[in-house]
Amino acid sequence: MCNTCGCNITDGNRHLLSPPPNRAAQISTPEKILNGLLDHNDQQARINRTRLDAQGVLTINLMSSPGSGKTSLLESTIRTLQGKLRIGVIEGDLETENDADRIRALDVPVHQITTGTACHLDAHLIHSALDRLDLTKLDLLFIENVGNLVCPASFDLGHHRNVILLSVTEGDDKPAKYPVMFRAADLMLISKTDLLPYLTEFSPVRAEHCLRRLASTAPALHLSARSGEGLADWFGWLAAEIDHYRELLKERQTLTPRVESEGRRLHAPGPQIVFRPLAATT
Amino acid sequence: MHELSLCQNIIDQLTDLAKLHDAVAVARIEVRVGALSGVEAQLLRNAFTLIQAGTIAETAELITEETAPRVTCRTCGAESETLPNNLSCPVCGNLDTKLIDGYELILARVELVRNED
Secondary structure, three states, rough: OOOOOOOOOOOOOOOHHOOOHHHHHHHHHHHHOOOOOOOOHHHHHHHHHHHHHHHEEEEEEEEEEOOOOOOHHHHHHHHHHOHHHHHHEEEEOOOOOHHHHHHHHHOOEEEEOOOOOOOOOOOHHHHHHOOOOHHHOEEEEEEEOOOOOOOHOOOOOOOOEEEEEOOOOOOOOOHOOHHHHHHHOOOOEEEEEHHHHHHHOHHHHHHHHHHHOOOOOOOEEEEOOOOOOOOHHHHHHHHHHHHHHHHHHHHOOOOOOOHHOOOOOOOOOOOOEEEEEHHHHO | OOOHHHHHHHHHHHHHHHOOEEEEEEEEEEEEOOOOOOHHHHHHHHHHHHHHHOOOOOOEEEEEEOOEEEEOOOOOOOOOEEEOOOOOOOOOOOOOOEEOOOOOEEEEEEEEEEOOO
């Protein structure tokens, strides 16, 4: 999906492809070697999370297909919660400031990441974006990931919760088609429910059943950012998560997305090493 | 997903391992790719051929072992292989399972070439 066109190389991880000339001089340790294959990203993600925790900013990664209503949901959320919570937004898109402009119009701090050709955000891109926001003035940060049900699921950004939107204009079997993404959900939002009367082929029950078959216990809420239906449940979920997060911070703990805390088992025992003599290979 | 940058990470690890063990080349590596890891084994193999050029692993052979999801059922205790998009217990049908395999991305085995002189 990604490596053929090079879209997996972002401004955030490009440096990994051009090792510094003195790399050979860097000291190796067994611990370093045990690290997993996604380790560069995960290390940066841990740094990002520590930084967010230092300021107590609950950070939500919003993921979905393109056009499922992430930005509209953010607009409705900001309009209602503004004044009660200090909200910031990081927008991820391949091109344009359009989404950031919509959020900026609501007088909320926003930073747009344009990824060029890259189809996801990674921890390095978020690290740079965090430099552009005053975290001391935020309670809640939304990261609107690039619209894509494949790649964003594989990158820990240092955020605390994954929220995945499934709009009723899509197929209700999306969780079965994209199990890696939907398994990562801490909350699934079935969006654009005001259109349900016109889209009788979409069954919210079937969509939730597909989610449950991934052994997910994540709640599935129904809402429409346009009509306002169901938004109260979403705000309730956010409030509960903020309370939970603040309690954890008091105990010097943090919150990680369920799928991250499960671990990628990247730190499993190191590789088995076998040696061959040079003569045998020539 | 990001097979190209993952391959760069593999090369970094191989470079470190070769240095640690005074190896002159990497002959063969095995990577375990879980069905729910978000990594496509075929794409990983393709990307590796691009990235290995000019590195210690220039002539290394990459073997991928694809692993299916395995779950243990929290109700009946059975351990079973499942499909990526149906992690319910195949024995009792319960949805409350724990994924124990199929999410991993592991460099499992490395064969290094050493000058025995």
